[in-house]
Amino acid sequence: MISRNVAIGAGVLALAGLSAVAHYSSTTRASQPAAVAPATSVPGSYLDPVAPAPVAAVPPAQAFAGSGAGVVAVPVAAAPVRERVVYRTRTVARPRYYVHRRSKKHSAEIIGGSAIGGAGIGALVGGKKGALIGGLVGGAAGTVYDRKTHKKVVRE
Numbered sequence: 001m002i003s004r005n006v007a008i009g010a011g012v013l014a015l016a017g018l019s020a021v022a023h024y025s026s027t028t029r030a031s032q033p034a035a036v037a038p039a040t041s042v043p044g045s046y047l048d049p050v051a052p053a054p055v056a057a058v059p060p061a062q063a064f065a066g067s068g069a070g071v072v073a074v075p076v077a078a079a080p081v082r083e084r085v086v087y088r089t090r091t092v093a094r095p096r097y098y099v100h101r102r103s104k105k106h107s108a109e110i111i112g113g114s115a116i117g118g119a120g121i122g123a124l125v126g127g128k129k130g131a132l133i134g135g136l137v138g139g140a141a142g143t144v145y146d147r148k149t150h151k152k153v154v155r156e
Contacts, residue, residue: 096156107146114142 118138123131 097153098156100152100154102146102150102152107150110146111139111142114145115139 115135115138118141119131119135122134122137126133
C-alpha cells in the first residue's frame with residue numbers, strides 16, 4: 001500500500017515538473033537570455049564604427065633662431081579623413097497584399113449545401129425528424145465555416 005502511494009506521488013511530481021518546463025519554454029522568458037555580457041568591440045566591426053582619426057595639435061608657425069632670419073616653419077595640414085560611401089543599386093519592392101472577399105451567392109451556396117448534406121445524413125439516421133435536425137445543424141456548421149473563411153489575404 002505504501003509503495004503504491006509513493007509511486008503515485010512520484011508520478012504527480014514528475015507531471016508537475018514536466019508541466020513547469022513546458023510552461024517556461026512556451027513563455028517569453030525562455031527566449032530572453034538571463035544575463036548577457038556586453039559585447040567586446042572588435043576594431044573595424046559593426047560594434048566599433050570607424051571613427052575619424054584624431055587631428056594632432058600643430059604648433060603655430062615659429063621662426064627658428066638657428067637657421068637664419070628669413071626661414072619660417074609652416075604647419076602642414078592634416079590628411080583628410082576618408083569616409084565610407086555606400087551606394088544602393090537596387091530597390092526592394094515590397095509584396096502587395098489584398099483581401100479577396102467571397103460573394104454573397106457563393107456564401108449562400110456553401111450554407112445551403114451544408115444544410116442539404118446535414119438533412120440527408122439526418123434522414124438516413126432518424127427519418128423526417130432527423131432530417132430537420134440534420135438540416136439545422138448542417139446549416140449552422142456551414143454558416144460558421146463561411147464566416148471564418150470569407151476573407152482571404154492574397155499576396156500579389
